[in-house]
Amino acid sequence: MNDAGPVSVPEPSSRPGSARAGSLFERLREDPNPVWMRELKQAARLQRTPIILAVVTGMMTLLICSVGGVASTTSEPAKVGVGIFHTFFSLAYAVVTWLGPAVAANTIAGERSGRTWEALQLTGLSPRSIARGKFLAAFTYISLYIVMLVPVGALPFLFGGVTASEVLIAFALLFVLAALSVAFGLSVSAKFASPAAAIIVTLLVALPVSLLVYGGAGVGLSYAAHDQWPGVPGGPPVWLPTAYVRADFGLPYFAFLLFLPVVATLVPAWLFYEVTVANMGAESDDRSTRLRVWFACALPALTVSALLVTWVTHAVDWVYAAGSLLWAFGCFGAFLFAGEPLAPSQRVLTRWREQRVSAFRRSFGPGILPASALLAVLVWLGLACSAGLGAINAKTGAERDAVLAFHGYGMAFFGFVVGFTAWARARANNSHTPRVLLTAALFAACVGPWIAMAVAGLITNHHDRAMLMASPSPTFAATMAQSISSSAADASLVATTGSACAAAWALIGLGLFAAAGLKVRARVALDAAARAKLQRAFDEEEAAQRAAPEPALGEV
Amino acid sequence: MSAALPAIRVRHLWHRFGTMDVLRDVSFEVGQGEIFGFIGPNGAGKTTTIRIMATLLEPLSGKVEIDGIDVALAPERVRRLIGYMPDHAGVYERITIREFLEFFAAAYAVPDRAVVGAVIELTELGKLQHRLVAELSKGMKQRLQIARILLHDPKVLVLDEPASDLDPRARIEVRDLLLELKDLGKTIFLSSHILTELSDICTSVGILERGSLVVSGPISEIAERLAARNAPPGADGKREPPTPQSPFLPGNEAGPVHNAERAQTAGGALVPGAARKRLRLRVIGDARSIAPLIEGGGGVLGVEAGLAGQLTVHYVGDERFVAEVVRHLVSRGVGIVGVEPERNELERIFLEVTRGDLQ
Ligand SMILES: Nc1ncnc2c1ncn2[C@@H]1O[C@H](COP(=O)(O)OP(=O)(O)O)[C@@H](O)[C@H]1O
Ligand SMILES: [Mg+2]
DSSP, X not given: OOTTSOOOOOOGGGSGGGOOXXXXXXXXXXXXXXXXXXXXXXXXXXXXXXXHHHHHHHHHHHHHHHHHHXXXXXXXXXXXXXXXXXXXXXXXXXXXHHHXXXXXXXXXXXXXXXXXXXXXXXXXXXXXXXXXXHHHHHHHHHHHHXXXXXXXXXXXXXXXXXXXXXXXXXXXXXXXXXXXXXXXXXXXXXXXXXXXXXXXXXXXXXXXXXXXXXXXIIIIHHHHHHHHOTTSOSSOSOOHHHHHHHSOOSHXXXXXIIIHHHHHXXXXXXXXXXXXXXXXXXTTSOOSHHHHHHHHHHHHHHHHHHHHHHHHHOOHHHHHXXXXXXHXXXXXHXXXXXXXXXXXXXXXXXXXXXXXXXXXXXXXXXXXXXXHHHHHHHHHHXXXXXXXXXXXXXSSHHHHHHHHHHHHHHHHHHHHHHHHHHHHHHHOSSSHHHHHHHHHHXXXXXXXXXXXXXXXXHHHOOHHHHHGGGTTSTTHXXXXXXXXXXXXXXXXXXXXXXXXXXXXXXXXXXXXXXHHHHHHHHHHHHHHHHHHHHHHHHHHHHHHXXXXXXXXXXXX | OOTTSOSEEXXXXXXXXXXXXXXXXXXXXXXXTOEEEEEOOTTSSHHHHHHHHTTSSOOSEEEEEETTEETTTOHHHHHHHEEEEOTTOOOOTTSBHHHHHHHHHHHTTOSOTHHHHHHHHHTTOGGXXXXXXXXXXXXXXXXXXXXXXXXXXXXXXXXXXXXXXXXXXXXXXXXXXXXXXXXXXXXXXXXXXXXXXXXXXXXXXEEEETTEEEEEEEHHHHHHHHHHHHSOTXXXXXXXXXXXXXXXXXXXXXXXXXXXXXXXXXXSTTSOOTTOEEEEEEESSOHHXXXXXXXXXXXXXXXXEOSTTEEEEEEOSOHHHHHHHHHHHHHTTOOEEEEEEOSOHHHHHHHHHSOSOOO
């Protein structure tokens, strides 16, 4: 504070806090994140923390000891060790995936309800560094739990049956899961004003998802892992650490144990980060570019993963899974981008002008039209790659045709998805309506034709023909592929109807996209005209004031 | 920087929550170095205006410039210029005062951390600096908030209801602190729903009622204009007719008819004799025998004699009139026990331009 008088305000760009994103060196030189440091100080004074930690650790120890005690009377020690290993890490998984999101959900929403959020926002700390600080704080807190549990987790190692490296890897994976859980909770927290609401929403999502992942990626994939590497037992959920230790290194190891897990972690983690930052911003801020960049990286990453799996397994069936996955991810992208603004705000345009942002980077900025164009191109490319690899891998001509038909239908229908998204957004006045409409349209398109088919089947009692009624549904692509690859009697009829429907979807999509383009242009022009009129009124008033220098003093 | 550039310039601000017009064509300016009192009843739209000024809310329409910078276009630059204290602001409780301020200094990326010490000294929080924030009284917390918004040395301080729910002592301390900050060259914008709370330190005011600005400007200037308006017709021919529809509201939906009711009330017809003032005197002896000594004097409109030596003088004029009356009575040997000029100027302006739904 300079008591002599006001000091000139430094330009924002000269502050270390706004060091250019991506400059890791700058960021490392920057002081430790102030939000993180402050939260640590606060947490250190919370008397509750050590008590809760002690209670959780104590309960876990008791539980593990009793499991071990009961088991050791009936089984050999090595089996007891494995049993405890799975019990312990399953419980730890639950603690991390439930507690992590809940703790994180409290952070930003808690500042809002505690009325400290505005002060923090106005400090000029970028939303990115606030998000990082909050993440580090919540992650540190959860890490404390994991660290406290280390002695308990080391118990199975004493019984045997489990190696030290397996235990170590399992703990490392716990940290990764903790990071993902915290990032998810944070992205929800950034949206809500009340911590209670944020925690409830977070848990409503986190509980089922964590159970699904446990069942699917834990128990479910363990059988697949067993097929690939017989040394990995099928059934027990915590198979990944075992696989890391016991599988032979090779292409499958690289694909399934390194590449896929990294993609499966980074893609959602990065999304949560960008959603957190976007949720903190204001309507006029650029909340599009970073999400678009994420999508532009995530979709190719997923495509490569899918191709890698197909290539490693040489199984054509994987191509269908890969194509469906890419397609579903594309629909998620459409849902995400349905909330795009029609065009960049004045604030964003001003910044672009000042910083001389290139046309290429601008195309990633706010705007429903560039967003949907990028979406369509990326998803089409991904599906084309998947189709190409499937066609190469196909053993028969029919198989190849089936793969091509499946992906062709998918691409055509995705054209409709993109066109519909753009059209719905162009007509709506907010970002919720297009999302609701898109969900409804997707649901109707997927399910509706099958209902029509069921009804037609009941009426005509002629199932094969009635099945064609379902051809407008995108899920018909699978029926079509099956019919073609098995060279069924009506294969050519099915293929013809399917192609006709696909073409119709693509045309509708194109039409909707064109309509969206016109609508957006008209609305932007209208807005510009209104703004120009307003600006004229302001200018005229200013000129009048300058002519008669009486200060504007309200209404007396 | 040109001296003419106002610290805060609000032009034709409109805002709507749902279908309710919360701000209707609010325009005012605050000069550099002023203490501007933004006064209006609860729900008038003060906080909404302030949140727009502080870049936390985007208005429906209108321009707000802080030191010439548009808040809508360059919020980051505006954030460096203002220190904003929200109403009922929260604090981080489980850290000490010093840690609290050090955190904000780090967040503001203040280059020299000695600033924290200087701010603690300025706000007289030195003795408490190692206490936990949770242990502070309300008045101290308010002072901590003021310390917080001084860290990055902003030119403009924006305080939303800084004195509400403070006890009288804390209120006086806040007032003195604000005067000190004014001397340091800060422009201070403060809001209040209680007229008298901090009005004595304001150099200019704006009065907001139901989203419309009733009057704004330096207190003396408003008083002059009111006096001119209440003078016989002809003396003031410059009154603008009320605009039926503002050109500054975007969109084609019909906006509310701008200030139609207000113009009528503020037009003066409903509040006659605004320039007329009252002076209460308490004298020793029979008030009725003393009244004739004043009656007929220059500026005197009438004298009422009450019980127990109470005299009420209706007059037109300024403080010199009061002094003259007192001198005159004393010279006639009247013992004066009390002199009470009835209301301060701001209160008078206030009563005249508002409808009375203020606390
Ligand atoms: N977020 C909001 N949503 C809807 N209405 C609001 C919101 N904030 C304020 N209001 C309404 O706007 C009006 C003005 O509020 P405010 O600016 O807080 O008034 P003041 O600060 O003068 O008491 C009030 O009627 C209030 O109910
Ligand atoms: Mg208020």
